[in-house]
Structures are given as C-alpha cells and as structure tokens.
Amino acid sequence: DAGVIQSPRHEVTEMGQEVTLRCKPISGHNSLFWYRQTMMRGLELLIYFNNNVPIDDSGMPEDRFSAKMPNASFSTLKIQPSEPRDSAVYFCASSFSAGELFFGEGSRLTVL
Amino acid sequence: DQQVKQNSPSLSVQEGRISILNCDYTNSMFDYFLWYKKYPAEGPTFLISISSIKDKNEDGRFTVFLNKSAKHLSLHIVPSQPGDSAVYFCAAYFSGNTPLVFGKGTRLSVIA
Numbered sequence: 220d221a222g223v224i225q226s227p228r229h230e231v232t233e234m235g236q237e238v239t240l241r242c243k244p245i246s247g248h249n250s251l252f253w254y255r256q257t258m259m260r261g262l263e264l265l266i267y268f269n270n271n272v273p274i275d276d277s278g279m280p281e282d283r284f285s286a287k288m289p290n291a292s293f294s295t296l297k298i299q300p301s302e303p304r305d306s307a308v309y310f311c312a313s314s315f316s317a318g319e320l321f322f323g324e325g326s327r328l329t330v331l
Numbered sequence: 332d333q334q335v336k337q338n339s340p341s342l343s344v345q346e347g348r349i350s351i352l353n354c355d356y357t358n359s360m361f362d363y364f365l366w367y368k369k370y371p372a373e374g375p376t377f378l379i380s381i382s383s384i385k386d387k388n389e390d391g392r393f394t395v396f397l398n399k400s401a402k403h404l405s406l407h408i409v410p411s412q413p414g415d416s417a418v419y420f421c422a423a424y425f426s427g428n429t430p431l432v433f434g435k436g437t438r439l440s441v442i443a
Contacts, residue, residue, distance in 0.1 A: 223374070252430055261337075261435030262375070262420060277429070310374055318424070319365065320431055322374030 223323035225311050231329045235250040240326045243292055244313030252320060253286055253296050254310040262310070268294065271289070301330045334358045335423050337434035346443045350408040354421030354434055357402065361423040364394060365431065366406050369418045379398070379406070411441045 312320040364382040367375035
C-alpha cells in the first residue's frame, strides 16, 4: 500500500531561486493538504484541495507561494522567489472526506 | 490566534511511568480531536482520536480524555516506553469537511 509520496525529500537552494515541491496523494482520497512545520509555529495549514479544487488558501503566507492540483493524483507547491525564512519542512497529506489525515514524509527545504 | 494550544514544548518521563500530554482549544465548534505522533525525518502518524460526545477513549497504553467544559484534552501513555519518544501533536476539527487544526506539538522523551 503506497502512502502519500513527496519529492524531493531534501532541497537546498539559494535565495531567489524557484522551488517546486511535489505530492502524490493516496489513491481514492479526495482531499489534499499542504502543511508547513516550523519550530515557532508548529504545523500550519497552507492550503487544501477538495476534489482537486482549492478550498482555502488563506494560510499561504505570500504571493510568492502557489499550489496546484491538476488531477487527483498530483499536486505541487511552488515558491518563487524563495527566501531564507521559507526554510521549513513541508508536508503533504491526504484524506477521504474529513478527519484522519495521512501524511507524507515531508520535504525539508533550506534556502541559503 | 492559536485555536489549539499545547503549552508544554517538551516533557521528560522515566520509562515505566505515566506520560501526560495536555492540549487546550478555544473553538467550541470543534467536535473531533486527534493525537498524532511524529518521529524525526518522518511524517506525523495518527495515534488516537475522540469524538466530542465522549469523555474518554482508550487504545492499549494510550488513553485520551476530553473535558469539554474546560476545553481541554489530554493524552495518557502508561507505561511509557523509550519508543514513545517523539513529538506529539494535538489536532481538532469540526464536522463539515474542515481541515485539521494542529497545536505546536510537545516533544516527549522517555528515559530508560
């Protein structure tokens, strides 16, 4: 049984560069979530999709952040341009309807 | 404004003793509460949940207690084992396909 798959696991980039994080949710799940984990804020919701449609992106910190879900099996989170304060672990999670989320292993982003 | 608060960033317990992790919430509309466990370099995984119509739910060594009047829940682990050392996140949501809201997490260290 494949879980939520995220790539890359680690990304080190320089300030100003574009970063794209990818996620493949669990097959059959109809909701997808992007969370960011930092020491200061814990796990904060950035955006979530229901049936591939963005429902709430109020957690996206700035216009530099964007997310897409072109189909039920793929989503991207893009940061352009990246800044050092974007350094964090980004988690993708999926679920069937409300309730228990299944998380990927995360993408650790370091912006120098 | 944090709707789910875990005021203890860390907790240290001896092996065999009870671990008690606390969580407070502010939104009285929450009707379902979950605990997630996170090991380093892994995504959070679901541990145990409780509906607002209950005040206790038990699963092996793990018990979650809910006090709705105080807007407080706690996770009890007894007996604690070194493998329980992880970050524990409290989360909540309310019916209607809303996303989980997480606390900042509590790092539990179980000392042998």
